[in-house]
Amino acid sequence: MKDKLNVIDLFSGCGGLSEGLLQFEHFDLVAHVEWELPMIKTLRNRLVDTWNHSFEEARKRAIFFDIQKTKELINGDWGSESKKKFASDNDELVVNKGLKGLIGDKKIDIIVGGPPCQAYSIHGRATDPNSMKDDYRNYLFESFAKIVENFKPELFVFENVPGILSSKPGGIPIIERISKAFDSIGYKILDNTDIHNSVFDCSEYSVPQNRKRVLIIGVKKDSVFELNDFYESIKRRSNKDNKKTVRDAIGFLPAIYPLKTSIKEGKKNISHRAVENNILQHIPRYNNSRDIEIFKEWVRNKMNYIPHQDKIDFYYKMTKKKTLYSKYRSLEWDKQSYTIVAHLQKDGLTFIHPDAEQARSITIREAALLMTFPIDYKFIGSNAYCYKMIGNAVPVTFAKALGQSIYEVFSNKEINKEINKEYECIDSV
Known part of the structure; x- marks a missing residue:
């Protein structure tokens, strides 16, 4: 198995999820996408100060752009509106050739991201006059799915608040919309009977905070990976008896x-x-x-x-x-x-x-x-x-535990492949 898995971080914010993965040292964050400039500047600064990127490299990898303009994000060749708003704060390679030009011939193994949670949160729905039903952020998963469809990673992780499991914009559960969107591009997530197993308490992962989060993990329909292997690995890392204060x-x-x-x-x-x-x-x-x-x-x-x-x-x-x-x-x-x-x-x-x-x-x-x-x-x-x-960030130690679990499952699958090959050789003698 290769030493580092290639990752795209969407809705990266100031870098909590990226930081946790980078701390585990088995991930190469080849691209981070965020549309608020202070957050991008924060992330770029961290990549330079801590993760040994040159300023030029950090500027290429941490992309200041609106993910809803998905076609331009993937392919480059930005239109005049996008150039006016975003080009001056991005590298020319990204402006002209998009994520494809940045990534080149690298195989993307994982796509992660945590879209804004306000539209899904119970508090947000309670305080909005129309219960967030008209909020565009309900549908940002569609842009996430388009990028997954283009780069075809082995795995994606969609992080959000537990309220996403009960949100029903337009009268249709958002989790059903998400499941259908990924099913249509060849990916599967936990079905409705098991989706409650996707809720995690961050305080069990050295986060001194009452913070529950949903991890919607997806794999290809014909994948060698089993969804439950990832969830079980994450759960094994929990520690209910030694919570930080x-x-x-x-x-x-x-x-x-x-x-x-x-x-x-x-x-x-x-x-x-x-x-x-x-x-x-x-x-x-x-x-x-x-x-x-x-x-x-x-x-x-x-x-x-x-x-x-x-x-x-x-x-x-x-x-x-x-x-x-x-x-x-x-x-x-x-x-x-x-x-x-x-x-x-x-x-x-x-x-x-x-x-x-x-x-x-x-x-x-x-x-x-x-x-x-x-x-x-x-x-x-x-x-x-x-x-x-x-x-708005993902707690860093929770992100690190997620990264350790993902790498463990990937590694075990590679080990099993090698064992199976050895048995095939023995059987053929």
């Missing part, structure tokens, strides 16, 4: 306490500062004095556990505003974090630091560590964008 993830970081009076530095208002802090992107967002007092009281009084109406009343008492929902929630040192979400780009009120004296929401670095990104992983973009890309 918030303390494990961020407890070692320097504390950042509120100042007696906030100050202004340039255009920024500063409300908190550490005595010593040389940790990359470990700087909290500004909090006004009212929020600081709210955070202190919330954590000291363990208000995560008070009745819902008391939380509503507390919010009104402190802000003189009405709400139907609880606005605050704090992390707890010796438990897993709540699911890190992209909403962190807007505020951190439901991610209050577990130390009452620090009286703040979590930093970019703390969010990243709770997603198991390495501490030297640099996120490029505005603070809001950094929170967003972290919340």
